[in-house]
Amino acid sequence: MQSLPVGFFEQDAVSLARALIGAELYVEGAGGRIVETEAYRADDAASHSFRGVTPRNRAMFGPVGHAYVYRSYGIHWCLNIVCDGASAGSAVLLRAIEPLAGLDAMSRRRGTRTARLLCSGPGRLTQALGIDGGHDGLAIDQAPFAFAPSAVAHPVQAGPRIGITKAVDEPWRFCLAGSPWLSRPVRIAAG
Numbered sequence: 001m002q003s004l005p006v007g008f009f010e011q012d013a014v015s016l017a018r019a020l021i022g023a024e025l026y027v028e029g030a031g032g033r034i035v036e037t038e039a040y041r042a043d044d045a046a047s048h049s050f051r052g053v054t055p056r057n058r059a060m061f062g063p064v065g066h067a068y069v070y071r072s073y074g075i076h077w078c079l080n081i082v083c084d085g086a087s088a089g090s091a092v093l094l095r096a097i098e099p100l101a102g103l104d105a106m107s108r109r110r111g112t113r114t115a116r117l118l119c120s121g122p123g124r125l126t127q128a129l130g131i132d133g134g135h136d137g138l139a140i141d142q143a144p145f146a147f148a149p150s151a152v153a154h155p156v157q158a159g160p161r162i163g164i165t166k167a168v169d170e171p172w173r174f175c176l177a178g179s180p181w182l183s184r185p186v187r188i189a190a191g
């Protein structure tokens with residue numbers, strides 16, 4: 001893995017969400033290329049940090065470049081990367097990756113051999129990578145994680161976030177253009 005530029009995660013959530021497209025993330029050798037993210041800022045009504053620190057969101061107020069892992073609807077774990085050192089409470093949700101390594105382990109964890117279904121969605125992604133609440137607060141650039149930013153610029157599409165009820169029109173969902181690995185197609189805002 002290439003070395004991480006100093007301060008990489010100290011970007012605001014929207015900038016980091018875009019910058020993460022094409023980066024690679026692995027957990028104990030299983031993982032791949034990040035193809036879909038969503039930004040959540042501290043002043044964002046849809047963010048878990050909007051109302052302040054709680055036991056659940058405590059990692060969002062910790063060091064940048066660390067994982068914020070929470071359970072969604074009591075069913076699925078979701079992985080976020082804490083960012084923006086100037087504004088505690090910002091993070092980027094990882095929604096999908098293109099699986100590149102550890103496919104057998106991911107298939108076992110997910111109970112499917114269909115590659116498209118391994119990591120296309122935040123709950124599938126964490127299940128495939130074996131991520132759970134024990135990963136909350138861990139540094140993304142240290143074991144068991146391995147992270148490398150993209151060495152090249154990738155074409156990115158932006159659209160509204162999905163699965164939320166507040167601040168739904170913010171175009172803070174970023175996707176690798178043309179990727180077949182997304183959780184859902186991108187809905188481009190009319191303009």
